[in-house]
Amino acid sequence: MSFRAFLLALNLLSALVFGSPVISGKDDLVEILNAHENFNDGSIVAAFVDELKSLSSSNKTKCEQCVTRLAIGKSLSLLKPNLVPKVFTKWCTETGYMSNKTCIATFSRNTVESSNTGTNFADMLSLMDPFGYDGQLYCNYKESGACPKPLTPNVSLSHMWPEKQPKHSIAPEPSNETFNVLHVSDFHIELDYTVGAEANCSASMCCTPHSKNSVSNNNTDQHKWNSYYNSSYTDDSFSKGSLIDVFQNSSVWAPATTFGNYKCDAPEILINSSLDSIAQFSKDNDINFDFAIFTGDLVDHDEISLTSYEMTVQSEEIVFRDIKKKLADVPVYSVMGNHDTFPYGELAQENHGFANLFSWNAELMADLWEDYGWLGPSESQYARKHYTGFSVVTKKGLKVIALNSNVWYKKNHYAYWNASEPDTFGQFQFLIDELVESESKDQRVWILAHIPFSSDVLPLPSKLFAEVVQRFSPYTVANIFFGHTHLDQFEILYSTSGEDAKTIENVVASSWISQAVTPWVNNNPSWRYYTVDEKTFSIMNAYNFYTKLNETFTNDGAEPVWEFEYSSREGYNITWPETSPLNATYWHKVASAINNSVEANQLYRNYAMRFSPYVPDCAKSTGCADDYCYLTSFTVDEYDACVGSSS
Known part of the structure; x- marks a missing residue:
């Protein structure tokens, strides 16, 4: 031709x-x-x-x-x-x-x-x-708003479920007997973290051999830092290691310390420290975890050019290996984050010729999770064929449904074709089928995904997920869990949209968004566990733990101190019945307080970032301006409308 x-x-x-x-x-x-x-x-x-x-x-x-x-x-x-x-x-x-x-x-x-x-x-x-x-x-x-945001198609999934019966509009009553569940998220291991590398760099990711500061030296506390040790965890115990002379390189203005920095992802030693603190807390307080949930992101935030296939696989394998080693026989139910794929953020539909580009990851995860005893053969096989998604029934009868939110991620190229169709990946079909089955058995369900549906996903799947949650709440869907934002947050779903509809009468459901172990960016590392009702699997309380990372800069190489931060029931000073779970109505009361009080908003921001040195002053800065919109929006369109009306 x-x-x-x-x-x-x-x-x-x-x-x-x-x-x-x-x-x-x-x-x-x-x-x-x-x-x-x-x-x-x-x-x-x-x-x-x-x-x-x-x-x-x-x-x-x-x-x-x-x-x-x-x-x-x-x-x-x-x-x-x-x-x-x-x-x-x-x-x-x-x-x-x-x-x-x-x-x-x-x-x-x-x-x-x-x-x-x-x-x-x-x-x-x-x-x-x-x-x-x-x-x-x-x-x-994908092109920085070159076109206006198009109107979200008016489609529905309601043909995929039976009519809602009156009893399904009422949540079951708790039994007042509880068990414990661990929640960790967003480890983001930085494999090439280097003690002594630039921690105050000009690029997005610091503390690596390629990190440089080409702007200015604004680290006024550097002369106080002394934690520069080649430390590690060996044989389940901390080894301080030898002191590193980080000042040989005069071009480094703020040398990275042993356990991490606020502009860096987590070195493996910080991940091991967090897991060790969990194991030690469990032992010291005679608290056992029936299972754990991990809501995604194993790989770091480094530049695309430095993110390789080998590094992606290695990051996934190392973090899950460390989790298994520290948590021993505790089953861990995991979802994949937007960083947990290669290339970054991409995932193709199974039936249009490109799925083979990504099947390696689902196969790796399914094999690993089965080898560790976290999934059985049938659940592992489903995860292998469905983007690492699966459902599993715990020994107490709770169904856990894990979804891969990359199918709706706004940076995933494959989500932009046939985008007006409601379910090109088939994941809504899977979710709804599982919920219909559970509803017919009076079985309660937890839903896990990485990316919350009011941020970083496309509007149509966000709208449809809200429709599914509204249909199966509060009887079947007991709780929803996300990660991704690195902040300690929640989101509330209301039965109708609009700012005037955010009333206690319109509350439908809420989600838990977990804090991160990685400090990137400007947060203290953290984890939490829940006390869960034995009968309803509603959450009765959440206990949050953290370490003040900045204190590890000047502790002469000692281990980080992990301490109790706050409990979700007592932390916001909300009057709430002791026998009632922390449901969407409770979180509506918290959100209303945040909206009406600078002090409450500041308290939320303190918790969100775990009292890091970078928490904004809500009374003086705009750093808290959109908090209420985020917490009371369950979809992309709702959040956009709220921010637009408030500005």
């Missing part, structure tokens, strides 16, 4: 798919053909880069330019998908559309050495409708 024939075929294909050709602009098709008679990959790349560049000098709006770029890219992806990364990387870098580093990370082809997503971008283009909802959604979320 000649280059002329190639472009003619491409334009015909575009006309058939979209209703109009997309090869148009300053030059018409004939001029492009005449300018590139030599048919080779280089000339094709040059032709498409020229066409993309011409859009910026056209009369098209930013939204029209973005959509047209997608359409041009789709035409190429259907005939020469391997050239899409080259074309878009070259266009992006040569026009300065984004920084060179971001252009490469976003559009360059995938390799095992770096988590670039250009291949996933090409996959998405081959499937999506650029001129429909898909394109509008992409251009809003």
Whole structure:
């Protein structure tokens, strides 16, 4: 095929798919053909880069330019998908559309050495409708608001469940007998954490060999720091190790200390310290955990170019190994976070040709969880085939449903094709089937996922998840758990939307968002456990523990001290019956206090960040301005509307 024939075929294909050709602009098709008679990959790349560049000098709006770029890219992806990364990387870098580093990370082809997503971008283009909802959604979320946020499709999943019976609108009464469940989240192990590396760096991730501070030295407390030891946990005990001379490198202004820093992810020694504190607390207080939940994120936040396949696998294996070692026979039910995949944030549907790119991770997790005795063969097999999602019934009869929230993650390219359809991954079908079955058995359910549905997910799945929760609450859904934000938070679902609807009469359900072990960014490491009613599996209280990381900077290499922070029942000074669980009505009262009182808002912020030195002053700064909106919004659209109305 000649280059002329190639472009003619491409334009015909575009006309058939979209209703109009997309090869148009300053030059018409004939001029492009005449300018590139030599048919080779280089000339094709040059032709498409020229066409993309011409859009910026056209009369098209930013939204029209973005959509047209997608359409041009789709035409190429259907005939020469391997050239899409080259074309878009070259266009992006040569026009300065984004920084060179971001252009490469976003559009360059995938390799095992770096988590670039250009291949996933090409996959998405081959499937999506650029001129429909898909394109509008992409251009809003992935192109910095180039298009306005499109109206969320008015679809429903109500045909997938039976009519709600009156008894299912009432939560069962607690028995006042309890057991304990551990909740940990967001370890984000920094495998290349280096004592003595720059902890006050200019880039996003510090404390690594490549961290540098090119701005200024604003660390006024550096001269007080003395915890620079090659310490470790060996044979289940802490070994202080030898002192490291970190001041040999005069270019390092704030040397990283042994146990971590507020602009760094967690070194393995901090992860082991957190797990050791859990095991020691359990032993000292004769408190046993029936099981534990882990709500995702094992891999660190380092740059895409430094995030490799090998590092991703190693991070996942090391953290789960450490959890198993410290928690021994306690079953752990886990979900995967947005960092727990490769390339970062990506996950493809099973039935459209790209699932094999990601099946390695589900197989690794299923094998590991089964080997550790956390899942049985049937649950492991389901996790292997369904994006690491599964359901398991605990020995007390509670059903735990684990979901992979990457299927709805706004950075996942595969979520942007056929985006107006409610369930391209089939995960809602799985969730609803499990809930219908449990409802028919009068069985209570916990739902686990990583990303809360009012942040960092796409609007339609957020809306549909809220619909599912409303249908099966409060009788079947006992609790919902997330991680991701690194903050100690909660969210409330109301039966109707709008600020006027946030009343105690409209409360439906709430979720628990767990604090993180990683200090990144500006938080103290933390974990919690719940006292859970034996009969209803409602949470009666939550006990939160933390370590003041800044105290480890000046403790001459001693172990961190993990201490009790607060209990959720007593911490907010809310009048609440001792026999009642901490349900959505309780959290509505807390949210109302936060909305009405700067002091209550400050208390929430203190808990959210675990009294870190970086907690904002709610009376003087805007750092707390959106707290109430976040806590009382269960969907993306609700949060956007709340923030918009308050601003």
